[in-house]
Amino acid sequence: MREFKNPQNMGRIDDADGVGTVGNPVCGDMLRLFIKVKDDKIVDIKVETFGCVAAIATSSMTTQMAMGMTIEEAKTITRKMVADALDGLPPHKMHCSNLAAEALQKAIEDYESKTQGEKKAEKRP
């Protein structure tokens, strides 16, 4: 509830290095997550969320967890980690936490595909 009332890192980054959009308006949630990367570290992260209380809270929590992590570390963030950090979510709201984690992974993929030419791609199999 605290994360919902005072969500962190909400908004957009205009010159983001990676952007991940996920969601489905049919079920209710849509997220667009922006990352700024320097020396392989996430130095700035912002998210726009159209969704319920759980979606907003998990957006906020995901961005706080990923901030400052290396790309490799950020790849390990799962929806369970996000939900646990929020002291759990009702079962029918678990997919909400999935969205924020998924948006982060997509933003990382987007970043890596953009930087592919510069260094060897570190794509997951």
Added chain:
Amino acid sequence: MAFLDNASSTRVDERVIEAMLPYFRESYGTAGMELGHSRDVAAMKGLENARKVIAESINADPLTIVFTSGQTESNNLAIQGAALANKDHGKHIITSSIEVMSVLQACKALEKDGFELDILDVDENGLVDVGQLKKKIRKDTILVSIQHANGEIGTVQPIEEIARMTSARGVIFHTDATQSYLKIPVDIQAVPINLMTMDAHVIHGPKGIGALFVRKGTRVERIMEGGDEERRLRPGVQNIPGAVGFAEAVKIWGKDESDNLLSLRHYVEQKMSTTLEDYRVTGHPVKRLPNLFSMVVEQIEGESMLVELDMDGYAISTGSACSSKTLQGSHVLKAIGLRPEIAHGSVRVSLSRFNTKEQIDGFVEALVPIVNRLRQFSPLKRGEYFMAKSEAKHEEQESSSDDDQSLG
């Protein structure tokens, strides 16, 4: 705390509680026999007086009122009971896409049992097209069930016209009048409705008590086995305190109550139009319940609004998928053609005698900053309704009627 969710349920009036108490403490007998002991006699008197009051409220004979446990049971008894009693005359049933679940599911259950079902579309205001209904009626049509007023968007259907048309064709007409009962008076002598659902808990009566009007001569079979209570249509010991409370709620419903509710609704509408941007009123602009205002607010999601408003002390409701456990959005908002992401921003304000202009002022003052805050971090921008590719595919499968893209 301002309770602006009176279409869901209402606060029980103190006078109703007072009227019910003797039927828990003293007259707690059953109403089984004409000549029972004194406690039974007192209980039966209470029940029959209540029946009379409900009957008078729609200008009907007390013998035509069957007490039930409420809207869901009345709808099931009407639909399943009429279908079973008339199955020798035909197997075709017609209803609309914006009925409550107890009507839609009762019809679908019959469909599984071999009945044929037609579900009528509604227009963007939620109105059923009587011409279309007329065309759908076949020789073997036995039942038409169309609600009087919708509980989510408030649209009032032309039930007089429908009743005359079905009556002329010998088809049974059931209407669920739960939301409109007393607010929009119905004279059963003037309108040839066969079956009508009523419920106490949305008119400041208790929960768990309702009624079904069954016109004399309309064949209905009971759907639950047991004793001879309620003209054998609804076996089981009656909820006598409930029936007494129901009747008390009817008695104290004021003559000018609907007008008062309507002027308060107009106040909400006027207040909204001067303070909130980018929203659209849902339901018919004129043919609407006097106490119901519903809208969709662009770019934001209803559950978030609901939770924030609750923290500020205002209770409203939303048809957003996020607020339902099944994550299905409102079937009513879908039926009037709203795009799913627009339907997500739905807010319903439903009024009662306990609401004041001051509460409305406070509510709108609380709503505007919440909307502004949620819009700040919404990925949906005004007029932008993008979807990621995979979602667009999903969307195609989920829904086929997204014609309404024009939002004001």
